[in-house]
Amino acid sequence: MRAVTLVSPGAVAVMDDWPEPVRGPGEVVVAVHGVGLCGSDLAVVAGHRPVPALPWVLGHEAFGVILSTGREVTDRRPGQRVVVEPNYPCLACGPCRAGVTSGCRARRAAGISEHGLLAERVAVPARFTWPVPDSWDDADVVCVEPLTVAVGAVRAGGLRAGDPCLVVGAGAQGLLVCLAVRQAGGVPYVVEPHEGRRALASEVGAEIAAEDARFPVAIETSGVPEAFEATVDRVADGGRLIVVGQSSRPARLSTFTLVQRRLTLRGRLIYDHPGDFAHTIALLRDHDLRPGRVLRARFELADAPAAFAQAADVPGKSWISLPRTEEDS
Template sequence: MRAVVLTEPERLRVVDVPEPDCGPREVLVRMRGLGLCGSDVAVYTGSRPVTAPWLMGHEGAGEIVAVGAEVENRQVGQPVAIEPNYCCGRCAQCRAGFTSACPNRVIVGMNHPGLLAEYVAVPAEFAWPAAETVALEDLVCTEALTVARSAIRRSGVAPGDRCLVVGAGSQGLLLCLALHELGAHAVVQEPHEGRVELARSLGAEAGDGDGYDFLFETSGVPQALRTGLDRVAPGGTVLLVGISERPLELSSADLVYRQLTLRGSLIYDHPNDFADTIDALGRGTISPGKVLQARFDLTEAAEAFASVRTVAGKSWISF
């Protein structure tokens, strides 16, 4: 089968490798599509080091073609979205339902080989069957959409709340879409006009003003957070979704005098968050595939990864 591996920073190669075996608690998935995000770019550029040759990708969707002997609730032919963070289920965090903080977490494409291959073996409980009515483009976005919807869940946003989304990359766009689905009022702060227009098409607005109940920072740019903080109402809540190693321009006075709540939101918690997104896709209440703006073939993987930072939307690879 064909797979795409990183041989050195910004160098990808399509190689022939053996098809993986399907373990007793696994399913074998024929991959149909894979979305790309900033985490993939970090691996691609070398800022997140891996051992070459490295199998890339983590936002995958496909179809089950084989089921392990001990698997009872998955069937051949089912379309699935892959949850690419395998929590251990044994640690204190997992037992408390806080699996996103699992210290033993297997992170597909980051500390475990990725999904950018024609066939992949996946632990059955992390391959989520979807309704036949869900379009491939929507299924490909399941993982990224779950990140956005989990941040909203953790924030406590309710219908009618005024929300400022800082950054309209793929995660910011999906947040705008999910906030609109909830009935919240989303305004986007983003310098790239093409991304602003796409956010508008997803139900957000672009504008000035302040007094926002919630702020979702998705860009990971400290200066953008600083600008956004000035627009939050006293008593508001700030969710940090974007990641940066640089110090934030923030003092205790910013939080104390205005009585703000500051929280980080990392991925999602297994199994409820992913299950909730799969259910929403099955009901047809949200269509995240609208965020996909650039489609590439497997043989065009290098162009796909290079496009992530320039495309006004999300890039993906179709098998």
């Protein structure tokens, strides 16, 4: 079968002879219909996030249809349309038992610690597949995973109805945070150097932040240390700064500033199983969120190398759609 792999740092190739997935008793095989690209995929491709082996199957934001189920699986069935929750915590360690599976010490992550989901078929633990209605647009379904990150970040900010919220960076994650801020009753204001991304942020209902405005809540999505430093100055005294963008380069923040200005600084990592995905899917069912509005570029599987090459430069989220064969449509 075909799979999109990293063959060496910077080089992405579509392989035609990748082995079929081997399903465990608690797993399902999913025929993948679409995979979104995000910053962590690009970090893997660039070689900033080393992977255990090469070639390495990329991608983690996948949806598709269940083809077959392992013998221990009783609550999923072939033909079901599902989104994959691509982080698999152990559910047994201290953080997992406390409900904070994002802190799992043995967490497996598709595309990072094990092969990714950008292949025609993948084996996934059944409990990390989430059934979604057939009627939902592919564009909305492919955004479920990054939207879950966005909704969690906004919740961590403790935003109250009517609050303005500074959203730093209007890449795909920043745009989804803007939608989540609106959904929470707040008003998103973006800061973003790229003009095309600013325009897209306006399209999804965000304002452009004035230079001198201060905000009770700010969410940093860019992962650029200088942007983090500038964001600190824009949080109102007593305000909260939630960080989801990451960099290994240090950023400067004095404890004098932190204390004197009574700031709350919080890092927020992905989502916790199972509550956060369940929450996002309920939001999509009950509200007109249409996260697919942040998508711009759609690529066929054969054009995956081009998709990765342009993903960092074009505004909006890119995704790859896979052909549907007879048995999974």
